Amino acid sequence: MVESLNSVLGAMSSFVWGPWLLIPLLLGTGLFLTFRLSGIQFRTLGRAMRHAFVDNDRESGEGDISNYQALTTALAATVGTGNIVGVATAISIGGPGAxxxxxxxxLVGMASKYTEAYLGVRFRTTDANGEQAGGPQEYLRRGIPGPTGQILAFSFTVFAVIASFGIGNLTQGNSVAAGMEDTFGVDPWISGIIMFVAVGATLLGGIQAIGKITAAFVPLMIFVYVTGGLIALALMAGEIPAALGLIFTDAFTGTSAAGGFVGAAIMTVVRYGVARGIFSNESGMGSAAIAAAAAKTSHPTRQALVSMTQTFIDTMIVVSITGLVIVTSGVWDQGADHAATMTAAGFSSVLGEQWGGTIVSVSLIFFAFSTIIGWSYYGERSIISLLGQWASLPYRLFFTMVVFIGATTELELAWTFSDLANGLMALPNLIGLLILSGLVARETREYLKFDPKLNRSPEEVRAFVEKQQMDWK
Structure with a gap:
């Protein structure tokens, strides 16, 4: 029965992530928003990075966490197994061109991430506990009038709750336990108990505790992994030009069979590259908008620019390190059966098993654990939107128990289900982004004309908002 269900879910996931539905919608939405926002991810990236990492202590406004903590919470949720195993899977099936x-x-997803973060802040509300509540479940319902908005919001919320237990919990807990067992010989039951306690203690503190924890260790875990990858690439510097040539050539021609790799047609290259790219950075899924809505910020544009840098860091830095090490080291042609160990093999071939394998294994453990923490907040805000404030505590308790189940159970079905839930979660959000893109483009243009360097004081921004008669706080 499990095999039959896995087969059915796999077929559904293949259709949702296939060439006729989500892939063209994701790429099309990202391209459309890139043009509608005048290439905002390219012309404002420097200012956005400065505002995220240098000027973040100057922000003020209603919110539960700083804009930097909102960024690291979103990074915690997205920098996960997709950055290590997901990229390897894409390359092992689609080839270097993926x-x-x-x-x-x-790159196009940065425009989607900006738009959803802007809307998350723009349409946020204050819940019964005095905390900020926002994300697709709010901006689809409040921003799109009539039953269309209600249906889109309800659909997103249901699939977000489901996804929080799949991609945000079961699969990540399993990855942590497997990494602890392979690297340190720790029994999965012990890992499950440790995570049960750690996740439970974190969730008791709510978004404030999550924000403080992710702000402390997310930058460190990314730094360790990226540094290891850069050292490996420096030692293979002579092979990088040929690797880049292979990547760009195969992206448009497909990949011939080589070694254990069976070859891939151009559609396979595109499909797995796009699917695993979204799996890694979550642009267009709407999840990061939930964290953005909790940020203290004086205007939605400011937080949206900060949130946009998350996709750049995730994909253009962390994922690039993984992909380039795999292709440059030559381990990419081992075949899909070796996808789970391909990144470790690439690092180890240059740095040695002791250093290379350990860096990847430890990074995978921390990446996966951080994803659990970030997604716990996404799921909680979604179920509160669906059932009310009373559902918060039961959700936290159940989410914590599921972490233990994930650590101690085989999860082939959960991975398939997670891919499907992610896709179904993205569909209503992408439709909403297209419908609300005009509002985002207009208000973004007006704000950046007023504050092009993002250095206006909170008092000046407040006066601008009042002058614009913008219904936002």
């Missing part, structure tokens, strides 16, 4: 489509998806 990495190009991961990059392309990330």
């Amino acid at each position: 990495l190009f489509w991961v990059w392309f998806t990330g």
Whole structure:
């Protein structure tokens, strides 16, 4: 029965992520928003990075966490197994050219991430506990009048709750336990108990605790992994030009069979590059908008620009390190059966098993654990929107228990189900982004004309908002 269900879910996932539905919608939406926002991800990236990492202590406004903590919470949720195993899977099936489509998806996805974060802040509300509540479940319902908005919001919310237990919990907990067992010989039951306690203690503190924890360790875990990858690439510097040539050539021609790799047609290259790119950075899924809505910020544009940098960091930095090490080291042609160990093999071939394998294994553990923390907040805000404030505590308790189940159970079905839930979650959000894109483009243009360097004081921004008669706080 499990095999039959897995087969059915796999077929459904293949259709949703296939060439006729989600892939063209994701790329099309990202391209459309890139043009509608006048290439905002290219012309404002420098200012956005400065505002995220240098000027973040100057922000003020209603919110539960700083804009930097909102960024690291979103990074915690997205920098996960997709950055290590997901990229390897894309390359092992689609070939080196899949990495190009991961990059392309990330670049256009920055416009999608900006738009959903803007709307998350723009339409946020205050819940019964005095905390900020926002995301697709709010901006689809409040921003799109009539039953269309209600249906889109309800659909997103249901699939977000489901996805929080799949991609945000079961699969990540399993990855942590597997990494602990392979690297340190720790029994999965012990890992499950440790995560049960750690996740439970974090969730008791709510978004404030999540924000503080992710702000502390997310930058460190990314730094360790990226540094290891850069050292490996420096040692293979002579092979990088040929690897880049292979990536760009195969992106448009497909990939011939080589070694254990069976070859891939151009559609396979595109499909797995786009699917794993979205799996990694979540642009267009709407999840990061939930974290953005909790940020203290004086205007939606400011937080949206900060949130946009998350996709750049995730895809253009962390994912690039993984993909380039795999292709440059030559381990990409081992075949799909070796996808789970391909990144470790690439690092180890240059840095040695002791250093290379350990860096990847430890990074995978922390990446997966951070994803659990970030997604716990996404799921909680979604179920509160669906059932009310009373559902918060039961959700936290159940989410914590599921972490233990994920650590101690085989999860082939959960992975298939997670891919499907992610896709179904993105569909209503992408439709909403297209419908509301005019509002975002107009208000963004007006704000950047007023504050092009993002250095206006909160008092000046407040006066601008009042003058514009913008219904936002």
